[in-house]
Amino acid sequence: MTHQKEGQAEEHVGQKKGTTPRKATVVGKIAAITGATKGLGLALAKALAAEGWGLSVGGRNEQDLNDARKHILESGKENGRKEKEEKNHNILTVMMNVKKQADCNRFIKETASHFGKIDLLVNNAGIWDMTDVENITGQHLKDLFQTNTFGPMYCASAAIRVMKKQGCGHILNIGSTAGVKSKPDLLAYCGSKFAITGMTGSLFEKLQGTGIRISLFSPGGMKTQLFRKTPSMMKNDFMDPAFAAQKILEHINNPNDSWHVILYRDGRIERMG
Ligand SMILES: NC(=O)c1ccc[n+]([C@@H]2O[C@H](COP(=O)([O-])OP(=O)(O)OC[C@H]3O[C@@H](n4cnc5c(N)ncnc54)[C@H](OP(=O)(O)O)[C@@H]3O)[C@@H](O)[C@H]2O)c1
Numbered sequence: 258m259t260h261q262k263e264g265q266a267e268e269h270v271g272q273k274k275g276t277t278p279r280k281a282t283v284v285g286k287i288a289a290i291t292g293a294t295k296g297l298g299l300a301l302a303k304a305l306a307a308e309g310w311g312l313s314v315g316g317r318n319e320q321d322l323n324d325a326r327k328h329i330l331e332s333g334k335e336n337g338r339k340e341k342e343e344k345n346h347n348i349l350t351v352m353m354n355v356k357k358q359a360d361c362n363r364f365i366k367e368t369a370s371h372f373g374k375i376d377l378l379v380n381n382a383g384i385w386d387m388t389d390v391e392n393i394t395g396q397h398l399k400d401l402f403q404t405n406t407f408g409p410m411y412c413a414s415a416a417i418r419v420m421k422k423q424g425c426g427h428i429l430n431i432g433s434t435a436g437v438k439s440k441p442d443l444l445a446y447c448g449s450k451f452a453i454t455g456m457t458g459s460l461f462e463k464l465q466g467t468g469i470r471i472s473l474f475s476p477g478g479m480k481t482q483l484f485r486k487t488p489s490m491m492k493n494d495f496m497d498p499a500f501a502a503q504k505i506l507e508h509i510n511n512p513n514d515s516w517h518v519i520l521y522r523d524g525r526i527e528r529m530g
Contacts, residue, residue, distance in 0.1 A: 292382025294321035296481030300502035303332035311347035313368035355408025365415035380409035388444035405449035432475035477522035
């Protein structure tokens with residue numbers, strides 16, 4: 258875990274004072290995932306780990322990051338991974354808030370310096386809230402757009418600089434069906450996800466031929482803590498995030514897949530673009 262508080266020297270847990278941080282022995286591909294401490298992000302981290310990916314897990318709460326590491330290693334055990342292999346399995350946890358561009362730059366920089374490369378960035382971190390259209394506040398709009406739209410673009414921009422040097426890489430943004438079809442009461446959430454749909458399409462067009470794959474995965478309702486402010490909005494027929502994570506993994510492993518894939522909560526998949 259690396260985290261940098263005002264004026265506090267950077268510290269690598271498990272690293273003896275005064276020694277050079279140990280570079281990870283890269284086993285397989287490397288994925289950096291924002292908001293991987295719970296919900297879809299954690300489910301995807303587990304699914305990638307089960308396939309031998311090295312992981313950089315971004316989140317803003319230290320305890321949650323430590324718990325996420327345990328959950329990912331546990332899921333490795335459940336898949337019968339040998340103890341030794343587990344040890345080698347590389348999980349870097351980085352304290353970061355996607356609303357802060359400096360944190361996003363540091364997340365990408367530390368992932369690249371720890372593993373020596375980045376194969377996949379998943380912009381997953383997000384928040385959800387309903388909008389009282391008669392009392393819209395600047396703070397409400399800022400919270401939704403800074404987290405769901407600006408954050409992914411800050412991370413994508415930093416990752417493009419690394420991936421251009423590598424000549425390869427994949428940037429996958431997590432959108433929403435609310436970023437394809439507007440829903441009542443979700444003015445700001447829809448706006449922030451529609452913006453991601455448009456911006457990802459622009460990146461896709463811009464980076465054609467650079468070796469950097471750009472894609473967008475837009476899931477429907479999932480049973481996660483996203484609705485913790487309004488639990489009644491979570492419906493019984495919402496998907497298990499582990500199911501959606503498997504569908505995202507299939508998309509990641511299919512380089513010829515459409516740049517925009519929609520997964521509806523009844524399991525149907527629609528491919529756009
Ligand atoms: N659940 C659904 O029905 C649904 C449907 C379509 C799309 N999505 C999208 O799926 C993605 C994952 O959401 P989820 O359903 O898995 O929700 P979740 O369980 O609430 O997980 C969201 C993750 O994002 C993190 N996060 C939030 N704000 C952050 C910030 N400023 N900086 C860093 N991390 C931050 C959260 O960490 P903290 O615990 O610190 O907040 C958490 O790890 C989001 O982009 C969401 O919009 C969800």
